[in-house]
Amino acid sequence: MTQACGLDFGTSNSTVGWLRPGAPHSAAGALLPLEEGKPTLPSVVFFNADDDRVCYGREALAEYLEGYEGRLMRSLKSLLGTSLIDGQTEVAGRALPFRSLLAQFIGELKRRAEGQAGRGFEQAVFGRPVFFVDDDPEADKLAEQTLLEVARSVGFREVSFQYEPIAAAFDYEAGIEREELVLIADIGGGTSDFSLVRLGPERAGRTDRREDILANGGVHIGGTDFDKYLSLASVMPLLGYGSNLLSGAAIPSSYYFNLATWHTINQAYTRRSQAQLADLARDAAEPDKIARLRNLIEDRAGHWLAIQVEAAKIGLSAQPQVLIELDRLSPPGELEVTRAGFEAAIGQLVDSVGATVGALFAQAQVKPEAVDTIFFTGGSSGVSLLRERIGAMAPGARRVEGDLFGSIGAGLALDAQRKFG
Template sequence: MDTYLYGIDFGTTNSALAIYNETTRQIEHTLLIPSLIYFAEHRNADGSPSFVVGEEAIAAYLAEGMKGRFIKSVKQVLSRPSFTETRIQNRRYNAAELVAIILSELKMRADRLTGQDVRKAVIGRPVHFDDDSLQKDTLAQTRLSKAAALAGFKDVRFQFEPIGAAFAYERTLKRRERVLVADLGGGTTDFTYLTLDPQKADYQDRKSDMMATGGIYVGGDSLDAAFMWERGTPYFGKHTQYEATPGKRLTVPKSLFGRICSWEQMNFFNGPRIQKELEDYYYFSGKDAKFKNLMTLIEHNLGYSVFQAIEQAKISLSGNEQAVFRYHQLGIDIEEDVLLAEYESIVGKEVRRIADYLDQFMRDKHIAPGDIDSLFLTGGTSQVKSIRQLFQSRFPEAALNTGDHFRSVATGLAYSGYLFNSK
């Protein structure tokens, strides 16, 4: 009987699973789902939690009039000690349990295809879950390990995500190359410098080929947050003034709007205390219409649809000089032209953070641009024009290659079975 190994790329925005047949040594299928969970407004009739995952989460969210609880970018809370649990449908969920819901969905879909209860997996992880804290990184790794166990995986190894992408790229090569891999995802940007050789694709020990790894906690969500801050929050009352005391007007605290720029915070931005605070500001602002939009955004869980509109503008600007930031829902009306130059200015700080980290990585690892034969970029954020220009300007002599931006990592992880042969 054939045996299988799953390569799993649990991502901030999307998650992928590649099914590797260990008998035939071939990838048989690759699955991709959005990393989304939608909890319905009410539990099932038997009292069990009612939720759906992936594409079905979006459909259910819209069908139920956005009344339930929509969870996105749950990967971002793995390294957050401040996040211990959240209450949904009168049940408490910790970080590992939320991640396990997505991993379980992937496993269930894959097991249907293999006809087996596959419990062996290589799961990807960023080089750093958090930029500056070993403690947070360890916490995230522990939570991800627990989530894998809860999802039914008993024999698990972890691999850096950019190394997974590298092994997928290696299968396309004709000769040996020194490659810089950049995995630009929703939450992190990770780098690996390594030697790839198609003649060694099935070797059991690849440690000597891994020359350097590094990463920074900046990704597509960071770009979207910057755009939301500059172009989105004014529509939700960022400049609203309220009467603090008779005759004295102040501007509503900016911290409120910072929280709607971050998915990891917006997911859990709905407690009774914040609702009371918003109601007070609204009343003392003279019932400002734009501040009302903020209350509507939170009350009706509209964050996902707003960020989808931002995402659409970002995608359009990857190939055009102008796009429209368009959103019309429940009285919130946004229709604004965005020039590519304006967008690049808005996200410029985040792109510079990636550039500065890349330069530091090259210095620290003693890598010269001429040491790199080719670049391999993967992840959805690699399609942003200013990101591509960054790599082209830093490495003008190196060939720039891309693969499947959403499946490459999972495929390479599935080719990492050698990890089970090392102690």
């Protein structure tokens, strides 16, 4: 029986994988159920002030949306590699260091996994993006060190790391019958990560896979960025984004960027921010929009709004247009958003991701036509424009969709078995 687990601490969702005797080497066989029988636990924490308790995942989102007083925190992984990680926030009148917040969530993942497995885990392989931070090796190293310290603080005695796209490659490899050159495209909530890997049944048993990994690359662009730019292009103009003061000066964009970015939404709720908005409202050229913004902030409905935008983004993967119900705005209403408008909003982001894939081929000295398969994983790989851009860069490759939320966790479980036994 494998002694270690594989832990995928994701920006949007997290999983824990563990290989048991006789279990299939797949996401369905490896992932432990963490909430309501499901293998994913949304990376969300809600500090419920009414009941003075902490809840996680779907339960956290449900209690927040039901209107309980408290503090919702999401996209916790985005703190790694930023200056915020050494800071703190206020919860129920008490200071909470962000490191402690990460420890609470990862500790909860460990507790739930151990409860399902019926045993403790002291060893783990953690997934990590190719780059926590773009173009800053020192900050990237510090982010991994921070995650290591947090993991040890909750009881993981031995911790190893694996690139998330390589973990997904291991999961895909468990089900193929011949050797392939595979482009792994892992589009997650916070990063887009890629690996070019030679995979096959004969290679799978090797302990040292370094010569099979031709190149790794990544960029700090993911699903939360797509949410942000969809929000800025569609919803935030209703709240005054892009409008002016009577003097002709622009309303500062920082309020809107904070509200459109998951891990900074709470910054819009500060007393200082609200006081500044009160001053701006007196001189706004479109005061009704600023009033709507102030009402949203006073109701602490920023996370609710972000959830509506995220749902619209997901809907646009399957439909050409969707309606966003804005019933908590004042006055309430609805807004139609289109796939064409969404794609225009994220065009520059997709260009950056495409450039990252192009650099990967150059780094590996591999021609795109040599790629046999593109393996898509990660919840944000469903964004149509992004998938088509990546697919067009290796047009002869077949496209395979893995378990969008489970391939990495299953691959990490395989890696944990190989590293720790």
